[in-house]
Amino acid sequence: MGYYLIEGGKPIGGEFAVRGSxxxxxxxxxxxxxxxxxxxxxxxxxxxxxxxxxxxxxxxxxxxxxxxxxxxxxxxxxxxxxxxxxxxxxxxxxxxxxxxxxxxxxxxxxxxxxxxxxxxxxxxxxxxxxxxxxxxxxxxxxxxxxxxxxxxxxxxxxxxxxxxxxxxxxxxxxxxxxxxxxxxxxxxxxxxxxxxxxxxxxxxxxxxxxxxxxxxxxxxxxxxxxxIPFDRIEAGTFLCASAMTGGELSLLGVEKNDIETTLDVLQKTGCRFTFETERLRMMPPKQLKAELSLVTGPYPGFPTDMQPLIMSLLTLAKGTCMISETVFEARFRHAEELCRMGADIVIADRVAKIKGSPGLHGAEVFGRDLRGGAALLIAALAAEGKSTVYGSEYVERGYEKIEDAFSLLGGNVRLME
Known part of the structure; x- marks a missing residue:
């Protein structure tokens, strides 16, 4: 089983061209x-x-x-x-x-x-x-x-x-x-x-x-x-990583309409956006804030694939948020791992209650699916100290050399086979 070694606490920002979906x-x-x-x-x-x-x-x-x-x-x-x-x-x-x-x-x-x-x-x-x-x-x-x-x-x-x-x-x-x-x-x-x-x-x-x-x-x-059109989930993943770490990010090759629900949630946490042709720029706040309820569902509802990434983000947002997962019954498996990093998450059936924490700390955690693994990876980027995220084979199913991309944007990520 491959794994990622991450040294957190560094802003993820710069310019990134989103790849094909x-x-x-x-x-x-x-x-x-x-x-x-x-x-x-x-x-x-x-x-x-x-x-x-x-x-x-x-x-x-x-x-x-x-x-x-x-x-x-x-x-x-x-x-x-x-x-x-x-x-x-x-x-x-x-x-x-x-x-x-x-x-x-x-x-x-x-x-x-x-x-x-x-x-x-x-x-x-x-x-x-x-x-x-x-x-x-x-x-x-x-x-x-x-x-x-x-x-x-x-x-x-x-x-x-x-x-x-x-x-x-x-x-x-x-x-x-x-x-x-x-x-x-x-x-x-x-x-x-x-x-x-x-x-x-x-x-x-x-x-x-x-x-x-x-x-x-x-x-x-x-x-x-x-x-092939751009990957809206990859775009959302990098936006969440930058918002959590306090970096300003410009995404190239995106269509605003296809990621509108993700942008709406990020705006509620205090992130600001500017748009040009196929370019999106995000400026995060000094302190993420949120008091919201989120329900996943078929398009144009909030995408279930973004739910784990948004949960990671909300662990650092001041306030209490609720996420209801209506698409897949076993899609909160990453929540327990986030708690090992200092998150405050309570799961009841298919509803997660997330209370924002002042910060996350490095830990050894296990990703057991594609988006859950990516959620732990961006949490590790925002955490203080070093983390090990196991299950890289899941992340590699949907992200192209994500360790190199985050490193180019200011992070410290290594893939260990």
Whole structure:
């Protein structure tokens, strides 16, 4: 298990160019299976999950080359429709290959998805929707065997605006016969990015960013050039780190609208912002202050992925705050570790009560998921003394050499393998 060594108490500030979005890039990589031609993706995030997804494409027989931040993918010679079980267990987003393979080859074999242990993420909403569109699904020995000689458009009513289910349905419906309408669809910026990519490949999709998305199936999709949009969670992570440590930060390549809920919380703690074209500058207060209640939820609600980072921030904000986690039931695992650093947090079921502390101190802590690990890392940057944050393999799933980025911005962080 890798870990980070951090010497805290130094301001994190300067200028930082936000990288491509993990949560946008992974479904777009799966979607390349639908394009029976070469696809070029720019501004790719150089993170563990991206590399793993490229490997999945290669095991299926696709050509996938990465030069710098540009990926060139050719799926014309696809040879297999099975996603290896050990691969699926490492990364939940691999479930998206189900919709992509069915849309391309009319059959797919997939194991149960894995990923971070932040709570149950059932895929029944995916499978039941697929069946309504003509997909036959059989489960045997932990594998899903799926086939669909004729994929037919359908009106799908999601019981919850699931991001993954919306993405999977978009992939399946893009080449279905007839019209599909996804009601109560997810509205996240990453959904919009996936639609924009599919449209660049020739798909007929309307209504992205709204609760109803209509897809007119087409017979064939072509290649395209596409740039991955910025990572709004990475942007929020660095903003929280700077706010906690008292540094002034300029972020490049961001869109204000996509991080508005995070900016709103930071403003309530006393942070001030100025905006230019694709540039955001933050000036933190001398003392963070907050008296607020926060509830996570589907977009445009507060993103569950930002919750652990904001919790870290609020440990140093004067006042008492409440966070209700409505998306994942096991997403407060980082709270106990923050308390080992001097935080005052009380958990009752899925509600956290955070009372601001005058300061945090260094400690040995354990990150057990992607965002929880990042939350402990920024807490260590703000703490007095030295900290060890275990679980770097989780952080590396979604952040590109975060230790180098923080060091360039004034921190003292080392990754130990």
């Amino acid at each position: 993990k949560n946008a890039a992974l479904p777009i990589l799966a979607a390349t299976l639908l394009a029976e031609d070469e696809v070029v993706l720019e501004n790719c995030p150089l993170i563990r999950d991206f590399y793993l997804t490229l490997d999945i494409l290669r095991t299926l027989g696709c050509k996938a080359e990465l030069t710098g931040r540009t990926a060139v993918i050719d799926t014309r010679q696809i040879k297999d429709v099975k996603i290896q079980e050990e691969t699926v267990q490492k990364m939940r987003s691999s479930i998206l290959f189900l919709g992509a393979l069915l849309g391309r080859e009319k059959r797919a074999i997939l194991g149960h998805p894995g990923g971070c242990a932040i709570g149950k993420r059932p895929i029944d909403i995916h499978l039941s929707s697929f069946e309504k569109m003509g997909v036959e699904i059989n489960e045997e020995d932990g594998l899903f065997y799926c086939s669909a000689p004729h994929i037919l458009g359908y009106h799908i009513y999601l019981k919850y605006p699931s991001v993954g289910a919306t993405e999977n349905l978009l992939l399946l419906a893009a080449k279905a016969e007839g019209v599909t309408v996804i009601h109560n669809a997810a509205r996240e910026p990453e959904i919009v990015a996936l639609v924009h990519f599919l449209r660049a490949c020739g798909a007929e999709i309307y209504g992205e960013g709204t609760p109803s998305i209509m897809i007119e199936g087409v017979k064939k999709l072509h290649g395209a050039y596409f740039s």
